[in-house]
Amino acid sequence: MPLLLLLPLLWAGALAMDKLCPLPCVCQNLSESLSTLCAHRGLLFVPPNVDRRTVELRLADNFIQALGPPDFRNMTGLVDLTLSRNAITRIGARSFGDLESLRSLHLDGNRLVELGSSSLRGPVNLQHLILSGNQLGRIAPGAFDDFLDSLEDLDVSYNNLRQVPWAGIGSMPALHTLNLDHNLIDALPPGVFAQLSQLSRLDLTSNRLATLAPDPLFSRGRDAEASPSPLVLSFSGNPLHCNCELLWLRRLARPDDLETCASPPTLAGRYFWAVPEGEFSCEPPLIAGTRGSLEVLFQ
Numbered sequence: 001m002p003l004l005l006l007l008p009l010l011w012a013g014a015l016a017m018d019k020l021c022p023l024p025c026v027c028q029n030l031s032e033s034l035s036t037l038c039a040h041r042g043l044l045f046v047p048p049n050v051d052r053r054t055v056e057l058r059l060a061d062n063f064i065q066a067l068g069p070p071d072f073r074n075m076t077g078l079v080d081l082t083l084s085r086n087a088i089t090r091i092g093a094r095s096f097g098d099l100e101s102l103r104s105l106h107l108d109g110n111r112l113v114e115l116g117s118s119s120l121r122g123p124v125n126l127q128h129l130i131l132s133g134n135q136l137g138r139i140a141p142g143a144f145d146d147f148l149d150s151l152e153d154l155d156v157s158y159n160n161l162r163q164v165p166w167a168g169i170g171s172m173p174a175l176h177t178l179n180l181d182h183n184l185i186d187a188l189p190p191g192v193f194a195q196l197s198q199l200s201r202l203d204l205t206s207n208r209l210a211t212l213a214p215d216p217l218f219s220r221g222r223d224a225e226a227s228p229s230p231l232v233l234s235f236s237g238n239p240l241h242c243n244c245e246l247l248w249l250r251r252l253a254r255p256d257d258l259e260t261c262a263s264p265p266t267l268a269g270r271y272f273w274a275v276p277e278g279e280f281s282c283e284p285p286l287i288a289g290t291r292g293s294l295e296v297l298f299q
Contacts, residue, residue: 022047025086046071060084068092083110104128155179181205193217206237244282
């Protein structure tokens with residue numbers, strides 16, 4: 001085709017693309033799909049005229065405060081959605097209800113304090129969910145139910161969580177990475193990780209865990225060569241109570257880690273892995289008579 005005839009066609013295509021692209025955004029044509037880039041645009045809400053062929057939508061570093069079902073309606077081909085570092089405080093029920101192809105959802109660096117059971121409904125093929133750096137104090141049971149079978153990476157670090165939906169997390173067969181660090185978690189349900197055969201990284205750093213119940217998962221961190229899926233486990237910064245209940249963990253022999261004991265007083269401040277096994281002891285109960293009855297005092 002002569003160049004003089006080709007140029008008008010290219011110019012017409014460029015004009016058509018401009019009409020499809022939201023005014024403050026930049027759109028890149030990816031053959032039959034689009035990448036819509038709207039980061040750092042001062043947006044107060046999701047642009048209403050995003051082309052439904054968009055497979056990647058970047059809305060990071062704006063001032064969006066709330067999400068609702070109309071924001072992503074009919075965007076069934078969207079694969080990657082980034083909403084990092086906005087001011088989102090609320091996600092309405094089924095805001096992502098049409099996003100059946102979504103693989104990656106970034107909501108980190110917002111102001112979420114709660115996720116309801118329907119807040120994340122819709123992305124049944126989600127693989128990566130990033131919720132770090134919010135103010136989450138509660139995630140409702142069932143919040144992750146739509147993507148239990150597909151999720152590979154879950155990051156809820158740097159929040160205010162005392163509990164997470166343990167039943168759901170323990171039923172994620174494809175989960176590779178789980179970041180729970182820098183929360184307020186003070187207990188783990190026994191055996192909660194037993195079914196996570198693909199898990200390769202578990203970060204529990206800087207919570208409020210005084211003890212850990214035995215779990216087959218933790219032993220996978222001992223021998224990277226012998227295990228097909230070795231575990232990288234991090235749990236420093238917890239107030240560990242180094243008594244006989246943690247002797248099983250001490251026997252995993254990981255001397256390169258820097259976890260320390262917070263109690264009992266005789267072990268406080270000492271490196272967990274450097275304390276000899278014989279010092280991980282539990283005081284026997286002291287039985288004393290009190291006016292003809294027996295009172296059991298535990299030390």
